[in-house]
Amino acid sequence: MxxxxxxxxxxxxxxxxxxxxxxxxxxxxxxxxxxxxxxxxxxxxxxxxxxxxxxxxxxxxxxxxxxxxxxxxxxxxxxxxxxxxxxxxxxxxxxxxxxxxxxxxxxxxxxxxxxxxxxxxxxxxxxxxxxxxxxxxxxxxxxxxxxxxxxxxxxxxxxxxxxxxxxxxxxxxxxxxxxxxxxxxxxxxxxxxxxxxxxxxxxxxxxxxxxxxxxxxxxxxxxxxxxxxxxxxxxxxxxxxxxxxxxxxxxxxxxxxxxxxxxxxxxxxxxxxxxxxxxxxxxxxxxxxxxxxxxxxxxxxxxxxxxxxxxxxxxxxxSRIRVDGGTLKQKQIFYTSLYHSLLAPTIFDDVDGRYRGMDGQNHTLETGEHNFSTFSLWDTYRAAHPLLTIVKPELIPAMMNCLIRMAEQSAMGMPIWPLQAKETKCMTGYHSAVVIAEAVAKGFPGIDLQRAAKVMRKEALESDVRGLPLYRENKFIPCDVFPQSVSVSLDYCYDDWAVSRVLRAAGDTETSIALEKRSQGYRNLYDKQTGFMRPRLKTGEWALPFAPNEMGHSKQWRDYAESNPWQATFAVQHDPAGLAELMGGRSALKSKLDGIFNASSELPPDAPPDITGLVGQYAHGNEPSHHIAYLYLYTDTPYETQPRIHSLLESMYDNKPDGLAGNEDCGQMSAWYVMSAMGFYMTDPTSGAYVFGSPVFDRITIATTQGRKFVINVTRSNADEVYIQSIDRSGHDYGKLWFTHDDLTSGTSFHIKMGSAPNRSLGADPVLAPPSASLHTQDVT
Missing domain, CATH: 2.70.98.10 (Beta-galactosidase; Chain A, domain 5)
Incomplete structure (x- = not known):
């Protein structure tokens, strides 16, 4: 690792x-x-x-x-x-x-x-x-x-x-x-x-x-x-x-x-x-x-x-996205963020179709395909790749087929952080699975689904690298055997869920069900007494000492990847509803979310420099926190996402050389701004669903396929009105705080009315909550 x-x-x-x-x-x-x-x-x-x-x-x-x-x-x-x-x-x-x-x-x-x-x-x-x-x-x-x-x-x-x-x-x-x-x-x-x-x-x-x-x-x-x-x-x-x-x-x-x-x-x-x-x-x-x-x-x-x-x-x-309203500064940050989001992945093939593969050999592409490099997947699966499915849909099949070829060619299996035909093995998990699962959930044509299923099934069930055998054996990775065990385990749970989505689409229902069940392994790391995701020894005991702002129990290595227990506890992107149930209910999840934003920002001396942009222990300067403010949508007070997002948009970005709270990371830091400023985000990209936040601009127009346009019109009296009062879709009250990728590509128009006080009932009914693995009978594709 x-x-x-x-x-x-x-x-x-x-x-x-x-x-x-x-x-x-x-x-x-x-x-x-x-x-x-x-x-x-x-x-x-x-x-x-x-x-x-x-x-x-x-x-x-x-x-x-x-x-x-x-x-x-x-x-x-x-x-x-x-x-x-x-x-x-x-x-x-x-x-x-x-x-x-x-x-x-x-x-x-x-x-x-x-x-x-x-x-x-x-x-x-x-x-x-x-x-x-x-x-x-x-x-x-x-x-x-x-x-x-x-x-x-x-x-x-x-x-x-x-x-x-x-x-x-x-x-x-x-x-x-x-x-x-x-x-x-x-x-x-x-x-x-x-x-x-x-x-x-x-x-x-x-x-x-x-x-x-x-x-x-x-x-x-x-x-x-x-x-x-x-x-x-x-x-x-x-x-x-x-x-x-x-x-x-x-x-x-x-x-x-x-x-x-x-x-x-x-x-x-x-x-x-x-x-x-x-x-x-x-x-x-x-x-x-x-x-x-x-x-x-x-x-x-x-x-x-x-x-x-x-x-x-x-x-x-x-210009595929047009925003109207907002300030000059907000437009500068928005379009610079969109610019940064389009810098990676990078093409890595020649005009004659030849490219260097992950096996070190030269290959020739089929007509219409491209080879890519610079997949910062641990970062970019969260917002950058979801944004690319919106602004560059014509490239998504080629990118997915490239990731599949990489998995076939590489001795490491599924891509982790490939750079110019070499696997750097950087960061935890194999989140190429998430990126492919998102594209499948969104119905992109031209992806070789059976080849994808084959390499993903092999990774989940057979791979013997990067702690996967320990994970399969224990349903978590013991912290006294493997570094960054909490983060690695939680990432593999999410990757299991992503693989299960692709296998189900490919017709392998039996393996899909098994991986769905295994993706619930995050529960093995949650300590109900402390209320945090914690490292466990190979004996099954909780490792000591423990503190929620520390990096781990041992000086030998960290138990968390560029994060700590506060941030890792929310690393259950595929199943926020299940996390809420594990904590004791939707109100308990709300209290825990309040806790991370209100905690002391003190960090230990050995904290990695990536944990920046702190609001309490929420760290916007690094990726593990990026979805956390949106998790209020899975509580009884979903409106609390809206002022949190507004505050982060205002405080974590500036139109100056040092205007980012942390590393830009191949488009992820910027894509978070683009998505959030438009008023929506994906807490779980594999679901195909977007959740509403707090839009910055008065009108957002996205050019989609076949000449269609996805439009969000926003009404507000002043910029301080950050709470959604109502959402209208085609003249009818919408009532939910999420929508699907099909809604976006079919040319839907939303009208959002903003106000200075929350609408406490909007989206508060649990039946109207966004998709979650524990509720995955909600078909959003």
């Missing part, structure tokens, strides 16, 4: 050839648009600075939705707050690399760094304290410009303006130089996240003519052994080239160069305001794949055309 913190501590479619269009996400569907106003652009509200400071771990560079290339500046490449390679607190830039992670708590990537310089050649980056010692340059934030698909900055030390844009698999640079006889571009293959002496396993470089570099590398970092290949061209042939291999200059450039540290220096004499462009494609397959990607997606040197196409692609995606 790998904890992300423990690890850290130790296309332009109109410009592409036909083959590129066939493999372009942008070419799949462009029929979704919530706004018909041609001059109104929702992308104007995206503030890419948000999340680039504090602990957000976001990068500000150029990419497309789910793009394979993320071309962005690197200010530092070590330490937790530089997992994306950039932090707003820095004042110098090392260069611009082509692959980045968005918001993660472990660093990797930052491949193929390029920097534009003048003066004496320096082949090391220098330090943040003394950037002049290397090829770094100082910069000022007032000289940065960033918008979806574009980034620029003035490199102050060199008086060079750097501009970046991207297609799906390529990055394009444009550097405006001063007059200088000693201008150069440096390409550093040794650069990467935490680029210690043993991180690069191998790298190679070939020079073709006087304008092309081709190569690749393999690294031993988080995704240990991953390989990345590239093909790079410059618009102006270099006057000369120097290459350094493992610290030594190499004069013979006619053969492939190999080493663990390779730098290429492209020399130029530049005139004032001269522009030199570079375009780089990447591949996870081989150098030939990178060159095909380059030729297909960037066959020209029209930087402005690529930038405009990137902006248009982003506008098409962001």
């Amino acid at each position: 790998i904890s992300r913190r423990r690890f850290t501590a130790l296309s332009a479619a109109s410009l592409c050839s036909g083959v590129a269009k066939a493999r372009s996400l942008g070419a799949i569907a462009k029929t979704y648009a919530a706004s018909s106003e041609s001059n109104y652009k929702v992308s104007q509200y995206v503030d890419i600075r948000i999340g680039t400071g504090g602990h957000g771990h976001c990068y500000p560079g150029a990419t497309l939705p789910f793009g394979m290339v993320q071309l962005s500046p690197d200010t530092y490449n070590r330490g937790w707050d530089w997992c994306s390679g950039y932090n707003y607190s820095d004042s110098s830039i090392m260069g611009f690399s082509h692959t980045h992670l968005s918001g993660t708590g472990i660093g990797d990537m930052l491949d193929i760094l390029v920097m534009a310089c003048t003066g004496a050649v320096k082949t090391v980056p220098g330090t943040r304290e003394h950037p002049e010692e290397g090829y770094r340059s100082r910069f000022h934030h007032e000289d940065e410009r960033a918008s979806p698909g574009y980034y620029s900055v003035l490199l102050s030390d060199y008086k060079i303006t750097a501009e970046l844009t991207a297609t799906e698999r390529t990055g394009m640079h444009r550097y405006t130089f001063p007059k200088n006889d000693e201008s150069y571009l440096i390409v550093d293959l040794a650069h990467g996240y935490d680029d210690g002496p043993n991180v690069v396993r191998w790298s190679n470089l070939r020079v073709q003519g006087n304008d092309t570099l081709i190569g690749g590398k393999s690294t031993a970092r988080w995704a240990n052994g991953r390989e990345i290949y590239f093909a790079m061209k410059v618009s102006r042939p270099f006057d000369s080239i120097e290459i350094f291999v493992d610290g030594h200059r190499v004069d013979n450039h006619s053969t492939e160069l190999q080493g663990k540290s390779i730098q290429a220096v492209l020399h130029y004499k530049t005139s004032a305001q001269e522009k030199i462009l570079m375009k780089t494609a990447v591949s996870g397959v081989d150098e030939a794949g990178a060159m095909k990607n380059l030729e297909a997606e960037a066959p020209h040197w029209n930087f402005d055309a690529v930038r405009e196409q990137a902006a248009q692609t982003w506008e098409e995606n962001l």
